[in-house]
Amino acid sequence: MSNADPAGNCRLVPTPADPNCDFRATPGSVSLEVKALTGSVLFLKVKYNGTTIVDTTPTDKISFVIVPGMTNLDVIYVFSDTTNGKGSLNEVCSANTLLKNVSADNPAVQYVICS
Amino acid sequence: MKKILLISSFLLMGQISLCVLARSANCETLLKQITDASDATARTAAISTLVRLGNNPVCFAEIVDNSPAGERGAYAVFLKYLELHRTDKQAGSSVGTGGTTNLVSKGVTAKALSVAAEYGALTQSVSNQIVTVQGSLDGFPAAFIRQGLFPYCLPDNANHSACTEERVLSFLRRISYGISFDTSQNSQAISGTASETQQGTTQPVTFTPNGHQISSITGRYILWNARDATSEAFKTKWKSALSTSAGTPSPMLLENAGDSLMSSLISLVPPASNELFNDWSTRAAQALSGARNEDVISQWDDCARQLVELLTTGISTYHCGAPPETFSKDKIAKYTDPKLPEHAMAFLQALSEYRYEEDAFVADIADKPVLTFEYNNNRPLGQSSLSTFRLIFDKGIGKNWSVTANGAFTTYDAQPPASIPGANRLRDSQLGVQVNRSLGTLAFLGAATVSGTYYFQYQNSPAILNVTPSMPLSGITLTGIPGDATQVFAQKGNLQVAQLKLALGAGQSNVRFPIAFSYSNRTELIAKPEWRAQFGITYDFDSLFAGN
DSSP states (O other): OOOOOOOOOOOEEEEETTOOOOOESSSSSEEEEEEEEEEEEEEEEETTEEEEEEEEOEEEEEEEEEOOSEEEEEEEEEETTTOOEEEEEEESSTOEEEEEEEETOEEEEEEEOOO | OOHHHHHHHHHHSOOOOOOOOOHHHHHHHHHHHHHHOOSSSHHHHHHHHHHOOOOOHHHHHHHHHHHHHHHHHHHHHHHHHHTTTTTSSOOSOOTSSSSSSOOOOSOOOOOOHHHHHHTSEEEEEEETTEEEEETTTTTTHHHHHHHHHSSSSOOOOOOOOOOOHHHHHHHHHHHHHOOOOOOOOGEEEEEEOOOOOOOOBBBBBBEEOOOOOOOEEEEEEEEEEEEOOSHHHHHHHHHHHOOOHHHOOSSHHHHHHHHHHHHHHHHHHHOOOOOHHHHHHHHHHHHHHHSSGGHHHHHHHHHHHHHHHHHSSSSSSSSOOOOOOOOOOHHHHHHHOHHHHHHHHHHHHHHHHHHHHHHHHHHHHEEEEEEEEEEEOOTTTOOOOOOEEEEEEEEEEETEEEEEEEEEEEESSOOOTTTTOOOOOOEEEEEEEEEEEEEEETTTTEEEEEEEEEEEEEEOOOOOOOOOTSSOOTOOOOOOOOOOEEEEEOOOOOOEEEEEEEEEEESSSSEEEEEEEESSSSSSSSSSSSEEEOOOOOOOEEEEEEEE
């Protein structure tokens, strides 16, 4: 697991070498956004730790409170370019940390946040 | 998904066979990233991405699906599928009961039509006393995809032997049909003709039905389709349509598919708290890190097989790095799921349906028919059958304006009698132009559109009515007609109509109310100017069915 500290007011750090966790986090409120690189991309459905974050209105920003432990962030993305659509998942914070790349090939993703 | 195909094959051919499938294409891509990694850091990151299976659940689902457990699971799913899709159960009341919609009590029934009806292949509009049922041909395969009978092709499934491709659906979407039914009470009449000589006060009669319920049949083919799936205007409209549940197109089918995909994702991928899965991820990453590039694939195969066995039974004969951690019976019961193969199949099917809805939603916004050919076989009550051949041009101008132009000619299906002056097969030719302006969403009234239309008809041959003196046409009184006359005809003359129409949508509902006023210099039968007002109602059933 990475020992890097989040920058500024950022809470999440991607841990690409960790086989169990996608991100290391400090507990507390966090906002994420999905940015389009090819076409448009939105969060269609989001659940964090079993709680629904996005259900009826697709959005490009989500907020939730990270709790201690290993938790799941389940996301269904929707793409306007269903073949080549690409984007990135970033934290809304001073460093606007790039957390993951997202792709129309893989609209359903489960991330693990370790806190 | 392949198992669903297997099931479909069984249903179609009456036989079943289990097949051994190749390694998942999705996993292959991730494995290639490991062997192609430029340095140790990139290689470690690629390995972690592979073993964190929630990052790529398609790879995980295909691992499970391709395993021996997956084959057994397919058979279990197949049996469940058969039970769920039994059609030897009567739906609704039986024939002979007062309120039934069934003409016969069934043993088994065709599924395709009810699937299509239940899942929005059809839209209906009511005009006067004519009910028109219409839809596009892609509605039928779409219904099959939504039912899981046929999978929708995913981008990477080139190795799949059969699936419904987007380009096939795109072609079928160009072809549409419509059937109009005359539902007016007088459209179903019975005429009686004396068949024998009168016997006292009784008279034997032969009855002839005159149902005439199908009043027209229409087929359309889009010759030229303009597609804009990249502009900023498209993206704005796509985002707006996604946020408006009662808009057009409705996002509800996509929303529902997203719900199914989310549920199946959560059922498939072990949660972060699954220690058995986390132990495997750690060991698999170590085993792959220690493997030479040429051994990565074989090592991965062993690890993947071990994972499926561990998650379904808690024990495995395969090797993946260090031996698995020993868990208590309680933990094994907690962390294993014998239904994992079923979850994998459900996920792949949900993904297939989601990808279809995603594509269909984009196509509804991006694809605009510009030039369409239409054939209409019209069988109006009391008139000879007519065939109309029409070209339809439709083009948007700017944000709120659009122009629609029609050019058409109509022929009689049979040569009119030579006794009618000027009559020939070419009945008329037509030209119509309509300019539409969207008024946006008005308070209390919802979406509104105003349009102005001009229509010109060159009447090459007079309109002909078929008459039966013993059975007068509804709404038409003929006097001074000889008893043996079978056809009457009107005066020729060019017809011009102008119309102003306001179409209102009621709030968030799918009901639309067109209100129109029109002026014509004459009609086909009446050579006098006429003012008319029309009021209609339309309903889009698609979102209603999506809501179910």
